[in-house]
Amino acid sequence: MATVRSHPRRPIIKNKLFYFADFQLTRQKNGVSNLETIPTALLEHTCVAGGTNCDFSSYAANIGNGVAGDPSNFLYDPSTGNSNGSDAWLFAVAVHRYSRGSPTSANYLNINKAACATPFQIPVTSMSAASLSMLAAFPTPTNGNSTTNFVGAGSGPYNQNSFDTRIDYAMRPTINVFGRFSLNYFALSESLA
Secondary structure (H helix, E strand, O other), X not given: OEEEEEOOEXXXXXXXXXXXXXXXXXXXXXXXXXXXOOOOHHHHHXXXXXXXXXXXXXXXXXXXXXXXXXHHHOOEEXXXXXXXXXXXXXXXXXXXXXXXXXXXXXXXXXXXXXXXXXXXXXXXHHOOHHHHHHHHHOOOOOOOOOXXXXXXXXXXXXXXXXXXXXXXXXXXXXXXXXXXEEEEEEEEOOEEO
16 A cells, blocks of 8 residues: 655745645555356356357246246246237247236146246347347356356555645634635556456
8 A cells, every 4th residue: 555645834925824735645455356146157158159049047046936837937028018018928949939828828838847948048139239248248157156156356456646725814813714625536446357
């Protein structure tokens, strides 16, 4: 850590007008580690490495209510159905697309893991170019979890540049006037290795 300070105080008019200035510069580097959640290796590999379907099966327990076979536990095509989400089509790429219906409808009975071998896959062609580019930019996870699956470590620099200025004027023995201006610039960032 390095800190540099300077604070001159000088009279402009003896016993009447003074100025004060202060400058502080701090440079500090600390070790930093973070535990983060990034896309799983399976998702990144199937979406980015030339696969035909993006496989979200690592997140099955986190989709909808997490109960296998429940209509909330499937991925639906947002470009289909009504604006409120009803009648949207399920992504079921290995069989075909199923329409979501009420739990007693024939459509609901067809939506289960036995009938849909790929309930957590979305065709790569349905993904935006921006989302695929973002997926490609992520590093490889450091463990096989679907959440908290990346530990990154590096140095975290903290930089500060600050200054104060003040002027004091003694108009009369009972009247003093002063003005002050302060400014601080802080930068805190980290570089993960």
